[in-house]
Amino acid sequence: MNQFRVCLMICAIGGASLCSGQMAPPQLFSGMEGYTFLPDGTAIPIWGYGWVADGYITLPGPLLEYTQDEFVQLNFTNPSPESHTIHLHGLDVDQANDGVPATSFFVVTGQEATYEFTADYPGTFLYHCHVTTTLHLTMGMYGMILVNRPDMTLFEGGPSYAKNAPILFSDLAIETNVDAVQSFPFHDIRPDVFMVNGVSGNQLEQPDHIIDFEPGEPIALRLGSMAYSLMRLDFPSELNATCYMSDGRPLPEPFDVEEMDIFPGERFTVMIEPVEGWDGYIGCEFWNIPDQELDGEQSIHVRDKSLSVGEWSELIAPLGYPNPTRSSISWNGPASVSVFDVSGVLVFQGPLDQGQLHVNGWSTGMYTAIFPDGNRSRFSVIH
Numbered sequence: 001m002n003q004f005r006v007c008l009m010i011c012a013i014g015g016a017s018l019c020s021g022q023m024a025p026p027q028l029f030s031g032m033e034g035y036t037f038l039p040d041g042t043a044i045p046i047w048g049y050g051w052v053a054d055g056y057i058t059l060p061g062p063l064l065e066y067t068q069d070e071f072v073q074l075n076f077t078n079p080s081p082e083s084h085t086i087h088l089h090g091l092d093v094d095q096a097n098d099g100v101p102a103t104s105f106f107v108v109t110g111q112e113a114t115y116e117f118t119a120d121y122p123g124t125f126l127y128h129c130h131v132t133t134t135l136h137l138t139m140g141m142y143g144m145i146l147v148n149r150p151d152m153t154l155f156e157g158g159p160s161y162a163k164n165a166p167i168l169f170s171d172l173a174i175e176t177n178v179d180a181v182q183s184f185p186f187h188d189i190r191p192d193v194f195m196v197n198g199v200s201g202n203q204l205e206q207p208d209h210i211i212d213f214e215p216g217e218p219i220a221l222r223l224g225s226m227a228y229s230l231m232r233l234d235f236p237s238e239l240n241a242t243c244y245m246s247d248g249r250p251l252p253e254p255f256d257v258e259e260m261d262i263f264p265g266e267r268f269t270v271m272i273e274p275v276e277g278w279d280g281y282i283g284c285e286f287w288n289i290p291d292q293e294l295d296g297e298q299s300i301h302v303r304d305k306s307l308s309v310g311e312w313s314e315l316i317a318p319l320g321y322p323n324p325t326r327s328s329i330s331w332n333g334p335a336s337v338s339v340f341d342v343s344g345v346l347v348f349q350g351p352l353d354q355g356q357l358h359v360n361g362w363s364t365g366m367y368t369a370i371f372p373d374g375n376r377s378r379f380s381v382i383h
């Protein structure tokens, strides 16, 4: 989708010649001035990755999807004040491209780099920054990578699936994110926010976080953990869950799964084919590893698609008006907003003035508004 957007922009600017099937590769950037929102609306500072074309970072970073045997050129730029890298966790890349700074390279402030590799093996992988790793991880610098096969089988000779459901577990310690001054030994980190795809609690009931299934169409759950916690998952028997892959390789024998442990950095591919009409949850427990204590729980909603009709209309991000604007822009509904410019820098955060955001004196350009419910809306300021 992002590739498509980049192509559209090039079409608009440069005419038809660049768009004859060849799309400009999208570029990731790293930022250190982002926010994620807790279910109660509290904004927590994050560092992370985002698409340059979007102009903001996300938690987790963008899902990177490739096709088996594709030669990947992952373009990366770092406008942020510190060095970062992209470590391609579990992918069989050469040492120069694996993002461990001591053995490959740092991407320092203002620098661009391209990581190159061939996506030899289909499966579920992760990426994260490898600079002062525990701190940069805790701050949010991670994402998931999928290597798919064009025939929608998990691996050669493996089972077919109808769609992927990427599920990335992570956690963070609010104290660290609010005051990101030091790195901790791995075992000293006591997270207090426990997340599935960057959200928690009732945020997981937003339609884009619910896994809707069509009866008879298997879904490939792409499970990966960037959490400090040990994940313990509970799959109700109605899901008919079978584990086929571990750490980006097929298992010698698939096995039916009702309970599964996932340690930090591990990945599993589990196929589900839920019974018709089912509506329930995959339970996710976050266990502190040194103390062996249950620190948090989340629930992933899985539901027969026929039960979800009509919900999507509520999800559409609010459109601001007028857009473009010279002096102010209004939204119906939200009480507060965070606004980022095209380089991902936070330019405003706070309550709206009777639904209005005043932009007198702002630079001409494109901005992204992020609301407490996570919805995003773009607008332009002109003078």
Ligand SMILES: [Cu+2]
Binding pocket: 083, 084, 085, 129, 130, 131, 136, 141
């Ligand atoms: Cu970093």
